[in-house]
Amino acid sequence: MSTHTGSSHTAAIAVEELSKYYEVSERSGGLLAAVGSFFRRRTRLVRAVDAISFTIAPGEVVGFLGPNGAGKTTTLKMLAGLLYPTAGQARVLGYVPWRREKEFLRRITLVMGQRQQLYWDLPAIDTLLVNRVIYKIPETQFRQTLDELIELLDLAPLLGKQVRQLSLGERMRCELAAALIHRPQVLFLDEPTIGLDVTMQERIRSFVREYNRRTGATVLLTSHYMADVTALCSRVIVIHHGKLLYDGALGALAARLAPFKIVSVALEDGAAAGVDWTEYGELVTGLDGNGSKVHLRVPREQAAEVTARLLSRLRVHDLSVEDPPIEAVIDRVFRGEVPD
Amino acid sequence: MRDLIRLYGAMLQASLGVQVQYRVALVIWLLGLVIQPVVYLVVWSAVAGQGAVGGYTRGDFAAYYLTMMVVNHLTFTWIMWEYDYLIRQGQLSAMLLKPANPVHRLAADNIAYKLLTSVVVLPMAVLLGLYFRPTLSLTLERVALFLAAIAGAWVLRWLLEYTLALAAFWTTRVTALNELYYGLFWFMAGQVAPNALLPPGVQLAAELLPFRYTVGFPVELVLGRLQGAQIAQGFAVQLIWLAIAFASYHLLWRAGLRRYSAVGG
Numbered sequence: 388m389s390t391h392t393g394s395s396h397t398a399a400i401a402v403e404e405l406s407k408y409y410e411v412s413e414r415s416g417g418l419l420a421a422v423g424s425f426f427r428r429r430t431r432l433v434r435a436v437d438a439i440s441f442t443i444a445p446g447e448v449v450g451f452l453g454p455n456g457a458g459k460t461t462t463l464k465m466l467a468g469l470l471y472p473t474a475g476q477a478r479v480l481g482y483v484p485w486r487r488e489k490e491f492l493r494r495i496t497l498v499m500g501q502r503q504q505l506y507w508d509l510p511a512i513d514t515l516l517v518n519r520v521i522y523k524i525p526e527t528q529f530r531q532t533l534d535e536l537i538e539l540l541d542l543a544p545l546l547g548k549q550v551r552q553l554s555l556g557e558r559m560r561c562e563l564a565a566a567l568i569h570r571p572q573v574l575f576l577d578e579p580t581i582g583l584d585v586t587m588q589e590r591i592r593s594f595v596r597e598y599n600r601r602t603g604a605t606v607l608l609t610s611h612y613m614a615d616v617t618a619l620c621s622r623v624i625v626i627h628h629g630k631l632l633y634d635g636a637l638g639a640l641a642a643r644l645a646p647f648k649i650v651s652v653a654l655e656d657g658a659a660a661g662v663d664w665t666e667y668g669e670l671v672t673g674l675d676g677n678g679s680k681v682h683l684r685v686p687r688e689q690a691a692e693v694t695a696r697l698l699s700r701l702r703v704h705d706l707s708v709e710d711p712p713i714e715a716v717i718d719r720v721f722r723g724e725v726p727d
Numbered sequence: 728m729r730d731l732i733r734l735y736g737a738m739l740q741a742s743l744g745v746q747v748q749y750r751v752a753l754v755i756w757l758l759g760l761v762i763q764p765v766v767y768l769v770v771w772s773a774v775a776g777q778g779a780v781g782g783y784t785r786g787d788f789a790a791y792y793l794t795m796m797v798v799n800h801l802t803f804t805w806i807m808w809e810y811d812y813l814i815r816q817g818q819l820s821a822m823l824l825k826p827a828n829p830v831h832r833l834a835a836d837n838i839a840y841k842l843l844t845s846v847v848v849l850p851m852a853v854l855l856g857l858y859f860r861p862t863l864s865l866t867l868e869r870v871a872l873f874l875a876a877i878a879g880a881w882v883l884r885w886l887l888e889y890t891l892a893l894a895a896f897w898t899t900r901v902t903a904l905n906e907l908y909y910g911l912f913w914f915m916a917g918q919v920a921p922n923a924l925l926p927p928g929v930q931l932a933a934e935l936l937p938f939r940y941t942v943g944f945p946v947e948l949v950l951g952r953l954q955g956a957q958i959a960q961g962f963a964v965q966l967i968w969l970a971i972a973f974a975s976y977h978l979l980w981r982a983g984l985r986r987y988s989a990v991g992g
Contacts (some may be wrong), residue, residue: 409988469823471985487984492826508745520737521827523730634910 398478399573399605400443400466405475406629407436407461425710437629438475443571443607448599449671450620450637450716451609458629459609460499466607467497479573479660488672492685493522496571500581504565505550512546515568522569529568534540536559536564538583539594567598574598576608580615591719592618624641625717640716648690652697668695684711737912738832742839760800761851762819767918768792768859772883786862787924787950791921793852793861794946799918801877802884802941802980807908810892811901823987830980834885866952872958873949881963884941886972893976896983911936917943923952937968 397648410430438456443449452460464470466477468484468491477484505514519529537543540560549655550558557642559579567574576595596619599606610616616623616637623640625633633640650668668683685693690708697703733796746753771788783791813819822829891908895901914920914929915938922933922943933939944961947953953961 389986464820467824469820472986487823489826497824499817499820503816503818508748509741513741513744517741518732518825519738521825578968639894 397444398442399445399447399480400441400607401478402442402462402466403440403476404438405440405462405465405477406434406438406473407458407465407470408473409433409435410680422491436465436472436519436627439626439629439631441624441631441634443604443605446603447598447622448595448606448608450616451607451613452616452622452623453551453609453626454611457626459626460577461629462626463497463607463609465577467495468492468573468601469497469596493569494567494571495536495573495575496565496566497575497577498579499577500579504562505558507551508549510547511542511550511565513551514550514561514565515546518565518568524569527569532568532570533564536544536567539597540564540590542695556583559583559587559591563594570602572602572604572605574608575606576606578610579608580610580612588612588614591616595619647684647711648687649709649711650685650690650694650697651680651707651709652683652701652703653680653706655704659703667697680705734827734831735838738835739839739842742832742836742863746836746843752831753840753847757844757847758818758885760803760848761855762797763918764796764799765855767770768921771920777855781921782919783924784862789859790791790861790914790950791861791864791946793856793859793952795850795918795942797852798877800844801841802881804885804888806833806837807888807892807894807901807905809833811895811899814895818959823984826895830889833889835972837885839899847967866951867905869949869951873945874949876945876962876965878961879969880941880945883937883965883969883972886976887937887941890972890976890979893979896979898984904910904925912938915939916941917946921952922947934964940965942969 409432411433412428413431413706439458439462449464450656453459461470465472466479466489471485480494482488482489484491504675505511506517515533524532537546540563542560542564545553545557545561550561553561563579574595579595580591583591587675592615595606598604606619608619621637622635623633623637624631625640633643635643649671654662664681664683668685668689671684673684676696683693694706697706738805768788771780771783771792772785773796775783775785779787784969810819813822822832825979833982891904892901894904898904913935914925917933918964919940922939925933933943940980941963944965948958948961
């Protein structure tokens with residue numbers, strides 16, 4: 388009996404109070420503790436995903452942001468039917484994912500960085516041919532999709548080579564092809580560009596964009612490369628310690644979570660000696676720039692006043708006022724420095 | 728059903744393509760498979776001397792162990808050693824994401840291996856036969872029943888050992904469990920000794936447990952060691968164990984999936 392709720396469903400992905408808790412056994416170091424743990428196991432509850440809720444409409448490309456261990460991958464695995472949740476509900480294309488109905492699995496795909504989908508000892512095309520049978524893809528559709536994928540991912544020279552002879556970037560492209568040959572309506576992409584060089588990252592991003600444009604597929608993408616998210620997603624969901632911190636437009640994220648401006652000041656030679664920067668704002672480390680430039684984090688409402696003070700008191704050679712880069716915003720959110 | 732046949736067709740092709748490349752590994756596996764029955768054959772022949780033991784002469788032992796070698800080769804699996812690895816390497820996750828039960832791909836691997844290696848094992852059995860001189864008298868009827876018994880034996884052993892492999896969902900210490908299984912298997916399946924030579928209590932246990940019906944039963948059948956009623960009984964027990972094995976597999980698979988934490992990938 389299918390659990391499909393039928394065509395009245397408008398959301399592609401609907402998640403409600405979804406949770407996944409793990410019991411992890413715990414013990415301190417040392418021999419005494421090791422022996423003790425033989426008799427009595429102490430466990431700790433890890434809330435990998437803690438009552439998150441969100442809805443994604445068909446065709447949306449949503450970014451799932453969070454540091455390692457935040458719960459993004461666990462959420463994706465639940466939505467793809469790999470994991471049973473501890474509590475809560477979810478529906479993807481109207482199906483309950485962990486029921487693992489064949490009709491559901493035929494419509495989705497989950498691409499993980501270290502995915503082992505391809506037959507290692509065979510040419511990539513062989514995996515695609517097996518997938519054709521597994522997913523029951525009609526011959527003409529298969530040919531058509533294959534041609535499109537070859538074009539978009541530049542696969543022509545790769546498909547006949549044994550997978551184990553491919554480079555990481557080449558293998559990733561073939562994995563993507565194998566993951567998409569059945570034209571899924573929902574794509575779960577878990578760190579799709581991890582470990583790839585910059586050119587390849589850009590290529591994968593434009594491919595995802597194009598696939599979404601051509602097929603109207605819904606994409607839920609996790610990454611800790613901001614470039615992935617800024618390139619593809621207008622909407623982001625931020626998750627940390629298993630909890631949903633933010634769900635909304637990417638641009639608004641910076642405005643809401645980081646009401647700061649970055650004031651960058653370059654002084655004339657020799658003018659920097661003895662300057663106490665803390666009078667003006669918080670010195671920022673980690674932004675790019677050579678040593679002669681100083682970056683200050685200044686609250687938005689004070690930006691004008693601080694700028695005026697800097698210009699009047701110091702011999703300023705160059706000054707700019709900008710929004711903080713989105714990475715810095717996210718970073719501070721994860722380190723708990725910004726209240727939500 | 729037709730879908731399943733097409734599925735196996737595609738997967739067998741792929742599995743054959745993979746295994747054909749591992750020629751050296753195949754040869755090494757085969758050597759191991761052959762050595763064991765030959766050793767038992769030699770030992771029991773020495774015991775039988777010029778006479779017989781429990782109704783088995785040297786020629787009878789040769790027939791028994793060479794047939795046993797072929798049957799064991801056809802029915803054996805390695806899935807219980809592999810499953811833990813599949814989980815940890817993330818390959819099981821990759822299979823679970825597709826609308827096909829992983830058991831089919833893994834069964835196809837097993838069948839592909841047998842298809843490939845039979846090309847070597849069968850001639851090898853014949854060659855060894857030239858040296859050890861087995862006493863063989865086959866009838867068409869017995870060979871036909873033999874084929875049916877082997878089919879049942881393959882499915883039974885596959886289900887049993889696959890179900891055992893699913894223990895990997897619950898523990899990483901699968902080796903201990905596997906060793907326990909093999910300890911029993913050796914004794915009861917007919918490898919250490921033909922069923923008739925086992926002590927009475929053990930013999931009864933062997934006739935009730937499933938192990939014999941994966942190897943020993945087909946061998947005894949084709950060699951004419953069983954009377955009509957015993958053959959029927961054998962098939963009946965094999966069928967009962969098939970049902971039990973299938974039910975166990977089904978239950979454990981569902982329970983294992985609920986528990987699966989997909990940590991490998």
